[in-house]
Amino acid sequence: MTKAYERVLAARQKGRxxxxxxxxxxFTDFLEMHGDRRxxxxxxxxxxxxxxGGLPVTVIGIEKGVATEEKIRRNFGxxxxxxxxxxxxxxxxxxxxxxxxxxxxxxxxxxCGVGAExxxxxxxxxxxxxxxxxxxxxxxxxxxxxxxxGGALALGVADRVWMLENAVYSVISxxxxxxxxxxxAGKAAEASEALRMTAExxxxxGMVERVFSEEGGDFEQVCAALxxxxxxxxxxxxRLEPGELTRRRYEKFRxxxxxxx
Amino acid sequence: xxxxxxxxKPNNRLEGEQDAAKAARQAAAWQCAECKANATRDAxxxxxxxxxxxxxxxxxxxxxxxxxxxxxxxxxxxxxxxxPVDRLRFPEYAAKLEKAQKETGEPEGVLTGTAAIGGEPCAxxxxxxxxxxxxxxxxVGEKITRLxxxxxxxxxxxxxxxxxxxxxxQEGMFSLMQMAKTSGAVxxxxxxxxxxxxxxxxxxxxxxxxxxxxxxxxILAEPKALIGFAGxxxxxxxxxxxxxxxFQRAEFLLDKGFVDRIVPRKDQKQELRLLLTMHRREAxx
Ligand SMILES: [Zn+2]
Numbered sequence: 001m002t003k004a005y006e007r008v009l010a011a012r013q014k015g016r017x018x019x020x021x022x023x024x025x026x027f028t029d030f031l032e033m034h035g036d037r038r039x040x041x042x043x044x045x046x047x048x049x050x051x052x053g054g055l056p057v058t059v060i061g062i063e064k065g066v067a068t069e070e071k072i073r074r075n076f077g078x079x080x081x082x083x084x085x086x087x088x089x090x091x092x093x094x095x096x097x098x099x100x101x102x103x104x105x106x107x108x109x110x111x112c113g114v115g116a117e118x119x120x121x122x123x124x125x126x127x128x129x130x131x132x133x134x135x136x137x138x139x140x141x142x143x144x145x146x147x148x149x150g151g152a153l154a155l156g157v158a159d160r161v162w163m164l165e166n167a168v169y170s171v172i173s174x175x176x177x178x179x180x181x182x183x184x185a186g187k188a189a190e191a192s193e194a195l196r197m198t199a200e201x202x203x204x205x206g207m208v209e210r211v212f213s214e215e216g217g218d219f220e221q222v223c224a225a226l227x228x229x230x231x232x233x234x235x236x237x238x239r240l241e242p243g244e245l246t247r248r249r250y251e252k253f254r255x256x257x258x259x260x261x
Numbered sequence: 262x263x264x265x266x267x268x269x270k271p272n273n274r275l276e277g278e279q280d281a282a283k284a285a286r287q288a289a290a291w292q293c294a295e296c297k298a299n300a301t302r303d304a305x306x307x308x309x310x311x312x313x314x315x316x317x318x319x320x321x322x323x324x325x326x327x328x329x330x331x332x333x334x335x336x337x338x339x340x341x342x343x344x345p346v347d348r349l350r351f352p353e354y355a356a357k358l359e360k361a362q363k364e365t366g367e368p369e370g371v372l373t374g375t376a377a378i379g380g381e382p383c384a385x386x387x388x389x390x391x392x393x394x395x396x397x398x399x400x401v402g403e404k405i406t407r408l409x410x411x412x413x414x415x416x417x418x419x420x421x422x423x424x425x426x427x428x429x430x431q432e433g434m435f436s437l438m439q440m441a442k443t444s445g446a447v448x449x450x451x452x453x454x455x456x457x458x459x460x461x462x463x464x465x466x467x468x469x470x471x472x473x474x475x476x477x478x479x480i481l482a483e484p485k486a487l488i489g490f491a492g493x494x495x496x497x498x499x500x501x502x503x504x505x506x507x508f509q510r511a512e513f514l515l516d517k518g519f520v521d522r523i524v525p526r527k528d529q530k531q532e533l534r535l536l537l538t539m540h541r542r543e544a545x546x
Contacts, residue, residue, distance in 0.1 A: 110471075112491035112499050117509060120519050122470030122490035129444035129472055134452070149428070149437060150471040150490070157441045171428045171437040171468075181353070181430060195433045196349050207434055250445045254406065256438040257348075257399025 005189035007198050008174055010166040011145045012108075017219050018077075019061030019104040020046060022144060025223040026102075026230065027052055027059060035086060039119060042083030043074045044107075047090045049099070053231050058094035060087045060155060061104035064145070077146075078111040081124035084154050088128050091135055100138040100234050103155040108173065110151030125154040132157035133253075134246055138237035140230065143167040143199075143208075159237055159249050161207065162229075163199040164222065165214040169207075170197035207256060293317055309526040318463070318483065318526065322365065323372040323389035326422055330530060331385065335377035340407055344368050345400045347431070354431035357393065365391045369400045373408040378420065379534030381541075384412035387422040388469075390462075394426035397468055401429070402439025405473060409446035409457075418456035418537055423474040427467020427492075440472035447476045456540040458533065461488050461511065461520070475519070479536060481529075482511035482520045 010016070023030060027050035035041040047060040064077030087103075094101045110121055132139060141158035147169030156169075163169065172180075174192035179185040202208040210229070212222055237245065291302040295317035305312065310319045310329065321329065327336050345368070347354050362368060370392035376385045386408050388395050405421070412419045428436040450457060459477035464487035471490055474480075482488060489496075489509040497504055507513050514520040524532050 110490065112495045114496060114500060114504065114508070117489050117491065117496065118517055120475075120517070123475040123519055125440075125471035125490070126444065126473070126475040129441055130448045130476060133441070133445040133448050150440060150468055153437055153440060154471075157444075169434065171433050172430055177430050190352075194349065194351050195430075197433065202434060205434065207438060250449070253438060253441045253445055256442060257432075257435040258403050258406075258442075 002189045002193040004168075004192040004195075004198050004201075005174065007166050007168050008188075008192050011168045016145055016166075018066060019063040019106055019144065021219070022104055022142075022223060022226070023050070023059055023061055025220070026227055027057070030059065033086075033090060036082045036089055038085055039082045040080075042080050042086060044077050044079040044111075045083035045087055047087060052102070052227070052234065055231075055234065056097075056099050057234075058090050058099050058101045059104070060090055060101065062107045062152075062155065064106055075111060077107045078109060079107065079151060079154075080111050080113075080116050081119040081121050084110070084124040084128050087155060088124075088131055091128075091131060091139075095135050095137050098137060100140065100238065101135070101158075102230070103139070103141040103158065105141055105143045105147055105152045105155050106145035106167075107148045107151050108146050109148035110154065125150045128154040129157055133250055136242035136246060138234060138240075138245060139249070140233060140237070142226070143169055147197075148173065157249070157253065159245065159252075160209050160233055161202075162210045162212065163202065163208050164212050165199055167199055168192075168197045169199075169202055170195050205256070294319075311526060318485075320390055320463075322391055323367065323370075323387040323422075326387045327372055327374075327376070327385070330387075330422075330533075331376040331378055332380065336374050336385070337376070338372060338374040339411065340373060340404050341368070343400050343404060345398055345432075348399070348435055349431065349433050351431040351433070357431065361391075361393050365389060367392060369404070370395055370398070371401045371404050373404045375411075375415075375417065378537060379530055381534055381537035382417060383537055384408050384415075384417045384419045385421070386419070388424045390424045393429065395424045395469075396426050396429040397436055397439050398429035398432045399435045399439060402436075402442050405443050406439075406446040409443070409450045412455065413446075413450045413453050416453070416455060416542075418458070418540060419450060420533055420537075421457070421459045421473065421477070422462055423459060423465045423469055424462045425465055425467060425469035425474075427469065437468065440468050443473045444476060447473055451476075451478070454542075456537070458536055460524070460529065460533075462486050464488070466490070466492055480519070480521050481524045481532070482514065482522075484511060484523055484525055486511045488514050488520075 030050035032048040065071035065074035139158040140160045143163040174188040175185045178187035178191040199211040293312040296315035298314035373386045458479045461482040
């Protein structure tokens with residue numbers, strides 16, 4: 001066991017609140033909007049319009065589900081291309097109406113399957129990355145549990161990226177890394193340490209701006225802190241000219257890994 | 262990630278050799294890994310790096326590809342001095358990098374620069390399958406980002422050749438973030454009204470497919486190239502089923518509507534030249 005792996009297990013723990021738990025507490029008047037208008041409605045992604053305080057916002061969350069049947073319906077929070085395309089449709093709509101976008105991320109990764117490949121999983125993620133880089137309204141992404149690689153990043157190109165204390169965010173699962181690098185999936189604990197995937201790590205790298213304490217495991221309290229922080233942050237971001245907003249967003253990601261050290 | 266055997270060792274290494282040794286090597290016999298036909302290396306390279314008998318493609322290093330593709334003497338390499346950094350001090354990564362650098366004679370997994378193809382100027386990136394399976398580390402992302410930024414400033418089209426096993430695991434989140442960074446640079450280049458043609462070669466998978474490989478205005482692919490977000494073995498494990506024949510091959514992607522054209526190697530220079538010519542700004546006046 002390593003400290004990082006404890007975080008991984010906490011992020012995956014049964015009973016940990018999922019996206020809709022946070023949506024219900026952070027927002028009011030939530031109206032869910034279904035479907036990508038191209039293929040289907042992917043239940044792994046829940047999105048729609050809601051209010052944060054008085055402010056209309058677009059909310060998009062990756063939902064793992066709670067009860068077994070729901071988990072299956074939501075494919076355990078692993079989205080297909082149509083899920084990312086639904087998210088993109090809602091983001092474009094947010095841009096049209098000048099609403100900020102809030103993304104809640106909790107996924108072990110984008111789904112790896114025949115249908116996902118046939119419908120262009122790679123393209124769907126790539127299109128989101130490009131569109132989010134240019135979206136002319138504020139985007140704030142919050143990692144609440146697992147941040148699994150490209151499937152998480154597809155909702156994570158944001159002006160502010162925040163994490164809960166026990167959320168993790170990684171290029172690959174520790175099990176996957178261990179089996180590729182050491183040919184031994186049993187070394188996941190070591191791999192999770194080596195990958196530097198905890199909230200503190202990412203804060204130190206400048207990939208995340210803020211980490212929220214889960215002290216005492218009281219998620220009602222976490223939501224209260226988040227509600228206040230979100231309102232203040234959106235107030236700041238909404239003051240920026242759209243061109244300035246996208247310039248700063250690009251510059252933020254542009255700097256990562258750009259120095260020769 | 263995909264299996265290692267997709268990345269065959271180069272059959273020849275021309276770079277940095279003395280002229281005499283080079284001549285000797287070129288004269289050396291070459292054998293096709295597919296049909297076992299014997300030929301000279303010259304005959305194979307003259308046949309656009311394909312077996313003269315069965316036509317099977319031979320894996321090309323980035324430098325071989327640049328030399329093969331671009332007008333003689335036109336390639337001006339950029340950012341050759343950028344070296345990978347072991348930011349996470351990931352176990353065994355430093356040794357792995359050193360080995361890759363020694364084996365390839367290259368500091369990293371992508372070559373970038375300006376060049377001419379059939380007289381048409383462009384900015385060019387070519388990924389290297391031999392360098393840690395063409396994986397995307399921070400330097401790969403940085404060089405490609407700088408190339409797009411430079412092309413935007415100089416109003417040049419970009420031609421890119423992809424080949425990748427996916428993320429560079431040993432660089433952790435620094436690897437993942439290159440997907441966002443490169444996508445931002447591609448977007449800005451596109452917003453300036455400039456052309457980006459990408460050629461997907463065998464194999465192009467993972468984070469590269471989920472970013473700049475799929476962001477071209479025109480997406481070309483080499484015949485039979487494996488192209489996918491997830492590697493076939495990962496999918497087999499998830500689905501617990503054998504994958505259909507031809508799944509994730511270039512022809513499959515064309516069929517599903519994700520690739521514009523499949524272009525054999527022998528036709529690539531000509532097609533790229535045509536595309537560049539037709540998208541010249543003055544051509545539209
Ligand atoms: Zn042959």
